[in-house]
Every structure is written in structure tokens, then in C-alpha cells.
Amino acid sequence: MAVAALSFYVLGFCLNLGSSGQSFTIGLGGSKKKYKIVLYICSFAAISLVVLERSHGLTGHNVFYRHPIDSLIATARLQHKAWVAQAAMSHDLLTAISEYKRRYNRDPPPGFDVWHKYAVDRSSVVIDDFDSMHNDLAPFWSISPYDLRVRTKQAVFGSWNEVVEVRIRSGSAHVPDMIPTHRWMMEGIVRMMEPFIEHLPDMDLAFNINDEPRVAVPFEKLQALCQTPSAETHGSKSKVWSYDAGRKFDVHINASSQGLFEDWSFRPNFQEYGSVACPSNSPARRTRSWDFSRLCVWCFEPHSVGHFVSDWDLAGSPCHQPDLGGMHGFYKSAAAFKTTKELVPIFSQSKAQGYSDILYPTAWNYNDKIKYEPSPYNPDFPWSQKHETLFWRGSTTEGFSGYGAWRAMVRQRFAFLNNNSTHPLSVFLPLSKDKQRFMYEDLSRCKFLNHAALSESKFSMDTRLTGMTRCGFGDCQREEAQFGMASGVDFQEHWRYKYLMDMDGAGFSGRFLPFLQSRSLPFKTALFREWHDSRIKAWLHFVPVDLRLHGLWSTVAYFAGRFGVGLDWTPLEPGEWIAESGRLWAEKALRKEDMEIYLFRLLLEWGRLTDDRRDSLGFQL
Numbered sequence: 001m002a003v004a005a006l007s008f009y010v011l012g013f014c015l016n017l018g019s020s021g022q023s024f025t026i027g028l029g030g031s032k033k034k035y036k037i038v039l040y041i042c043s044f045a046a047i048s049l050v051v052l053e054r055s056h057g058l059t060g061h062n063v064f065y066r067h068p069i070d071s072l073i074a075t076a077r078l079q080h081k082a083w084v085a086q087a088a089m090s091h092d093l094l095t096a097i098s099e100y101k102r103r104y105n106r107d108p109p110p111g112f113d114v115w116h117k118y119a120v121d122r123s124s125v126v127i128d129d130f131d132s133m134h135n136d137l138a139p140f141w142s143i144s145p146y147d148l149r150v151r152t153k154q155a156v157f158g159s160w161n162e163v164v165e166v167r168i169r170s171g172s173a174h175v176p177d178m179i180p181t182h183r184w185m186m187e188g189i190v191r192m193m194e195p196f197i198e199h200l201p202d203m204d205l206a207f208n209i210n211d212e213p214r215v216a217v218p219f220e221k222l223q224a225l226c227q228t229p230s231a232e233t234h235g236s237k238s239k240v241w242s243y244d245a246g247r248k249f250d251v252h253i254n255a256s257s258q259g260l261f262e263d264w265s266f267r268p269n270f271q272e273y274g275s276v277a278c279p280s281n282s283p284a285r286r287t288r289s290w291d292f293s294r295l296c297v298w299c300f301e302p303h304s305v306g307h308f309v310s311d312w313d314l315a316g317s318p319c320h321q322p323d324l325g326g327m328h329g330f331y332k333s334a335a336a337f338k339t340t341k342e343l344v345p346i347f348s349q350s351k352a353q354g355y356s357d358i359l360y361p362t363a364w365n366y367n368d369k370i371k372y373e374p375s376p377y378n379p380d381f382p383w384s385q386k387h388e389t390l391f392w393r394g395s396t397t398e399g400f401s402g403y404g405a406w407r408a409m410v411r412q413r414f415a416f417l418n419n420n421s422t423h424p425l426s427v428f429l430p431l432s433k434d435k436q437r438f439m440y441e442d443l444s445r446c447k448f449l450n451h452a453a454l455s456e457s458k459f460s461m462d463t464r465l466t467g468m469t470r471c472g473f474g475d476c477q478r479e480e481a482q483f484g485m486a487s488g489v490d491f492q493e494h495w496r497y498k499y500l501m502d503m504d505g506a507g508f509s510g511r512f513l514p515f516l517q518s519r520s521l522p523f524k525t526a527l528f529r530e531w532h533d534s535r536i537k538a539w540l541h542f543v544p545v546d547l548r549l550h551g552l553w554s555t556v557a558y559f560a561g562r563f564g565v566g567l568d569w570t571p572l573e574p575g576e577w578i579a580e581s582g583r584l585w586a587e588k589a590l591r592k593e594d595m596e597i598y599l600f601r602l603l604l605e606w607g608r609l610t611d612d613r614r615d616s617l618g619f620q621l
Contacts, residue, residue, distance in 0.1 A: 107618030188363025202246025211507030237618030270325030277354035307551030329399025350508035361595035378492035541582035
């Protein structure tokens, strides 16, 4: 108890840093050490709270005297302040170059000065932290520029591969073989490049037009590749791209050199592809899950505090979760999955952890395929005027279902959970109306919605499937009989509700960014990760939900029942505060300008990687 009291006291002090208009800053001189000391102390306090919560267990008659989400929100706020401070440490071009070299152990690529000005002129809140981009690209330094160019050509050879080429020559982009169904995607990518394309070297790029990721390199092979030495930082470098970079991409490929991809659609792929990037001694490689009717508690314990996700990044890793093979349509029966175990440079919109695709900002968001666009007819109401409802509408796009495969898919499991009146679920609820003591209770849907702790809020769930797609062998009829079908709604009607559920389709969710931009609170469960994942923080910008959905009711009950002790730094209730934090952050860090900035830097990096003189290329002052 003494450790807990001290941890709460220290965490309270840390969270008040900057709460009265002060800022959390990092200096490049001596003040940096002072900041680190404060950060370590604050982090220790936050982690101590998480460990204390974990020690209580999940079920039984344990009584809790604080709700874990109080600590998770406080910790997320602290961690995000630290991340923002280090994401833009440099204050001019010279310090940006220095910070780049410190982080990535090489000089920035040619054109970095133009990129830096582009980012600064557009008020980017991220200048220095592009770690996820560099992690995507790191293995490709082990492959020669010539082989990268050859693999690019092999990937785009023939329509069967479902990979489309973009050629950049003399400051303009061209798509040689436009596929009509994906014209919006390729035109959006080219449009995203237009503001800076004159500053790019000539290159060819291979874009995956499927929703599913493509490149699953086994752990042992990837480790060997990542140990290959890359460019050194010492010595003078050239700022000038090779004059014949584009011509060298004109590699002749014939049919006999194909066979990069294998079609693994409509069948389970977790053991063969989904877990191969994990270490050989990891649970995903050593253990197989067969009984998916039982909740695998030890599978989610490493990234959870009881029912609640405490580490969103770790929650996406398959390595400690062998049961994920039966928890998502992508692993169970992907509808369009042409994959390879070779390190092929494929640019994809999203990927599951363990895949080696190179992420880029999707044209779906850049083109506003689904847009946050409230109107007088469908306004985005203030929080107090929204319905106290968890709302979702969607179809069965996650994977192909035949012979009962739909039972493993998140969307169908979600619809069943929230519309079945007898299926019991463990829920974390207060023992009394004072909402100071909590315990797990096994409740059906009806008993949950009518629980005394939720009676004041009149909370409801409106979550329905609107259509059956990607099914066969009798499953379409079985699903319709199980769920029934609801009518679709105008997308702008979502803003009537406080709580919006977001889930994967065949790949990333195209709704998540509009949800973030709104005044509603996004709840998100996802296997797939996108280019912006390092920028957004669970429990600060959205509410995370485990793919197993076992903690969904406990999580939504916290917000609907106002169970927490309140947030010391704001008079807003937690749900409204997270919704507002996500909305304001999306306006700063997830704009179309931020997509351009990310893609600009990514293509400078790719241009260097594929240049025969890459070890002598770099920007220096």
C-alpha cells in the first residue's frame, strides 16, 4: 500500500507538469539530462501503478479500490508528452541533421534540406521521430541497389501479382498499367506526391493494391539481413543523385523469373506466414491453439491490466498470442492473400506486425473516400447532447467465410456478443453506487445493460451487421439466420453517438481517421497497423479494445457509468476528454500535409536505397 500511495503522489506531480500552460520540453544541452531524470521518475510511478493493477488477477472475488483505466489514461498522457517533446527536438536544419545522425547512424539523404523546409513551413509537429519508417526500411540496406531494382520489377511484372508500378522520371509520376478498380488509389498516390515530386530522384515503386499485407520474412532470415552492415556516417558525402538512377530501373524481366508470390487465399495462414517473423522459442512458434471457445488468459496478460489493454503496440504482436490464428479473418481465411517469404520491396497501406511491407499514408484518407463532414442535417453534437450509445454498422469484409470460418472473425464475434441476450461475459463493475470498489461479475447482455451502475446513464448498444459479403458454402445463409440484417446508415449519422466502434476490414479501417476528427469517442480493436500508429496514443486519443473482445463491456462501462475518480487536469469527464484530445491531435498530426511530409521523406530514403552510390550519398552542411 505504501508503494501504491507513493506512486499515486509522484504520478500526480508528473501529470501536473504543463497543466497550467507550461510545456514539457527537452533541451539539446544540459537541461536534457534533467529532463531525463524527471521522465524516469515519472515513468517509474506510472509503471508501478500498472504492475500493482496486474497483480490482482482477473476473476474470483478480488475487490479493487481503484479503476485501472484511471491509471491507464494518466500514464498515456505522460508518455505522449514525452514522445511529442522528442519527436521535434531539433530547432533548425543543422540540429535536425545532427539528430538524424544520432538516431539513425548515417547522414540524411540528399534533399533533406528541402524536406526539412517543407515540413517546417507546414508546421509539422514531427521533425525527428521517423523510427517506424526506418524500421520498415532497415532490412533493405542488406540488399544491393541492383537487387532492389530487380525485385521491384519482378513484383510489378504481370497483373496476377496485384502489384502496381509507379515510375518517377524527371519530376513527374506515371502509372504504366492502371487497374480500373484501383484507379482511385494510384491517382491518389500520385496526387500526394505532386507538391514535392520535382525534388525526388528517378525511381520505380511497387504498390500493393490488395488490402492485405504481402511480405512475411521468417525471423531467422530477417535477423541475418538486419545484421548486415549499412552505410557508415564518417567521410564526406555527395548531395547529388546519380544521373542515371531512372535508367537503371529499366531491368528486363521475363516470365521465368517470376514465382515471388504464393496464393494463400481462403485458408488459415497463421502458422505458415502470420507467426514466422517471431523467434523460434516464442509461444506463437512453439504452441498451437485448437480450442478457441476458451479464453486464453496467458495470451493477453503481457499487454493487459485485467480486461484492459495497457500496451497497444504489444497487443498487435502475434508472438505471445498463438490464439490469434483463430481470432481474425486475415489469419483464418484472407480473401486476397498473395504472399512471399522473400524480402521484396512492397509499399502497403497497412500490415500486421511481423510483416515487412513498407508502410505509406493511404490514398483512402488522402482522397477522403470516407470523410468527416458534419452538416446542419447531421451535426456533430456537443458531447452532452450525443446519445449514450455504442454504435457500429458494417458488413462482413474481414475475410472469406466457408464452413463456419466466420465464427473466428472479429466483426461477426462483435455482432454476436452485443446482440445475444444470454451469452455471459465477465464485466468489471462497481460493487455499490459510490463507485469506489470494483469486482468482476459474470453477466448476460440484458443484465449488463440493466445493471444498477449503468441505470443513470441509460446506456445502450446499437451494433448491427448490414450485409453478408465474402462468404460461400452455406455460410452466407447461416450468418443471415444468426444475425439478421440491419439497414445501412449515412456515414455522417455517426456523430449522433458518443461511442463509435472501429474494426479492421480486410485491412486497415478507413473510418478511423474521421472518427478521430469527430467529437465522438472511438473504440478501436485492430490487428493492422498504419503509418501513423507511433503518433497516436491509446487511452489518450482513442480507447483500445483487445481483439478477443473480452474486455469490451468492462471498458465501455467505465465511460458510460462514469466510474473513474475523475481527471485532475480537466473538468471534463474521461470520455469527452479523450474524444477532444484525439480530435485536436488529428488536426495537428494527421492532416493531409502530414501525409505528404511522411511520403516525401520516405521516397527520399527509398531513392537513396536504390541508388548504386548510396553509401556515398548524404546531406551535409
